[in-house]
Amino acid sequence: MTHILIVTDAWRPQLNGVVKTLERIGEELTHTGIKVSYLTPERFRTLPCPTYPEIRLSMAMARHVGHAIEEIGPDFIHVATEGPLGLGVRGYLKKAGRGGYTTSYHTRFPEYLSARFPVPERWAYAWLRRFHNDGLGCMVTTPSLKQALEAQGFEKLMYWTRGVDHGLFRPDAPKVFQDLARPIFINVGRVAVEKNIEAFLSLDLPGTKVVVGDGPSRSALEAKFPEAVFTGAKVGEELASHFASADVFVFPSLTDTFGNVIVESLASGVPVAAFPVTGPLDIIGETGAGVLSEDLREAALKALDISRERCLEVGRGYNWPASARQFLDNILEANGAARRNAAE
Known part of the structure; x- marks a missing residue:
């Protein structure tokens, strides 16, 4: 063996x-x-x-x-x-x-x-x-x-x-966020300076911004952006439910080498908004499953028009x-x- x-x-x-x-x-x-x-x-x-x-x-x-x-x-x-x-x-x-x-x-x-x-x-x-x-x-x-x-x-x-675990991350996962104003713009991952989450939280967007995760920058960001919802770290079915309940996944990182959370979002049927950098460029590119732009607000708003079916189709390519x-x-x-x- x-x-x-x-x-x-x-x-x-x-x-x-x-x-x-x-x-x-x-x-x-x-x-x-x-x-x-x-x-x-x-x-x-x-x-x-x-x-x-x-x-x-x-x-x-x-x-x-x-x-x-x-x-x-x-x-x-x-x-x-x-x-x-x-x-x-x-x-x-x-x-x-x-x-x-x-x-x-x-x-x-x-x-x-x-x-x-x-x-x-x-x-x-x-x-x-x-x-x-x-x-x-x-x-x-x-x-x-x-x-x-x-x-x-x-x-x-x-x-x-x-x-990506297609049995876990799926569009029919139980829904959360019922009491939050929509659309829901979500970010998932470690809450740390290198993830550039402040770029997401600073955007002028309708609805609600949600940050799923924990890390050294969380307390400072919570104090600076009290209107955002910070859920802490989630795993398993609970994490899958948070993905599936969102309208757009916003990925502001400029330093990731891939971004597993991007394909988890796609498998959940949720479109992606990101900067045109390594990871998003390779996964999203011209697939139509997300929007890449130096203007992250523009990308997030345009991503609202993307169908969940298109996201699922692209997500199936990863296993x-x-x-x-x-x-x-x-x-x-x-x-x-x-x-x-x-x-x-």
């Missing part, structure tokens, strides 16, 4: 697209007879990440990570994040002279960092470039992200798209079994290419 080890610094109790994606990929691969193990901060002593206290950073040296790898005994290693555990894998495998690893690019860390601290993006990109180029291949979600990373000198890039197959194919292809090169 093929055994894949997924190494990730992002893990529960975090609620984000990276964690949900890695968990779902593991489930799908297991259904096909692939054994999947995870190496996460749960195994080590941790410290809270500055400005992200719910993110626990592992206090693990390369040798500790190496001991865990030896104990687990995988056939292939995939490093999902560039944190302490990812660095530990890189350091251990280099020192041991063992086979390589694949990586994936989930977060535009240079942009996130520069939003909080006066750190030039080029410095962070230089570090990330070295990390990912040392691997056998780096998986990216979209053509526009691939193009952006290639411009930064990233190599061996491979596509790995995302899926987790296909995403898992692509993930596995990338790992096999990257490792096979490395073996062939070593034999030449």
